[in-house]
Amino acid sequence: QKEVEQDPGPLSVPEGAIVSLNCTYSNSAFQYFMWYRQYSRKGPELLMYTYSSGNKEDGRFTAQVDKSSKYISLFIRDSQPSDSATYLCAMSGADTGGFKTIFGAGTRLFVKA
Amino acid sequence: NAGVTQTPKFRVLKTGQSMTLLCAQDMNHEYMYWYRQDPGMGLRLIHYSVGEGTTAKGEVPDGYNVSRLKKQNFLLGLESAAPSQTSVYFCASSWPGWNIQYFGAGTRLSVL
Numbered sequence: 001q002k003e004v005e006q007d008p009g010p011l012s013v014p015e016g017a018i019v020s021l022n023c024t025y026s027n028s029a030f031q032y033f034m035w036y037r038q039y040s041r042k043g044p045e046l047l048m049y050t051y052s053s054g055n056k057e058d059g060r061f062t063a064q065v066d067k068s069s070k071y072i073s074l075f076i077r078d079s080q081p082s083d084s085a086t087y088l089c090a091m092s093g094a095d096t097g098g099f100k101t102i103f104g105a106g107t108r109l110f111v112k113a
Numbered sequence: 114n115a116g117v118t119q120t121p122k123f124r125v126l127k128t129g130q131s132m133t134l135l136c137a138q139d140m141n142h143e144y145m146y147w148y149r150q151d152p153g154m155g156l157r158l159i160h161y162s163v164g165e166g167t168t169a170k171g172e173v174p175d176g177y178n179v180s181r182l183k184k185q186n187f188l189l190g191l192e193s194a195a196p197s198q199t200s201v202y203f204c205a206s207s208w209p210g211w212n213i214q215y216f217g218a219g220t221r222l223s224v225l
Contacts, residue, residue, distance in 0.1 A: 043216030105155035
């Protein structure tokens, strides 16, 4: 079993839709949770960063962490064609073999105009 | 501010050839990393460095070597390329703590 599971998609939605992206994980020692966005043929860039449980909002993006269920989510409101990209969840903690970051495989999102 | 710069962007090798991928960062970051990204596998850590002159193995280090002679540069070497090393390679850097990493644009490598 992978430490981090993420549905690869692809996920196709119409412009303006609310998008929900999710990851599950198995290591209860994870404390830091990140979402990276990766456009085609580009490197990943940090989108959201959350410590421990709870919600964090930044514009149209909301990150949620539920440590009791080992489940994290990224919500995108009023999705735009420019949101079309691959979204990688990532997490780390003091117990990940030296504070390393573990990445999910990524979910491809297409937002149709 | 260039951030993290990787060279070359594309390369085609024949089996058994060697090459070096160069990563340079201008953010004065202590930590640097090399990942490979394959379909369905996500980003896998090859080697990393927590400071000038130091290197350590990651999840998939076999067939690769690295060097960090200067703080701003991190080199990834393939001594004898194999088709299994066909992948997209990303370099990243961060402040100590690993949590927020800054990535380069990647190097697409094909080994025939």
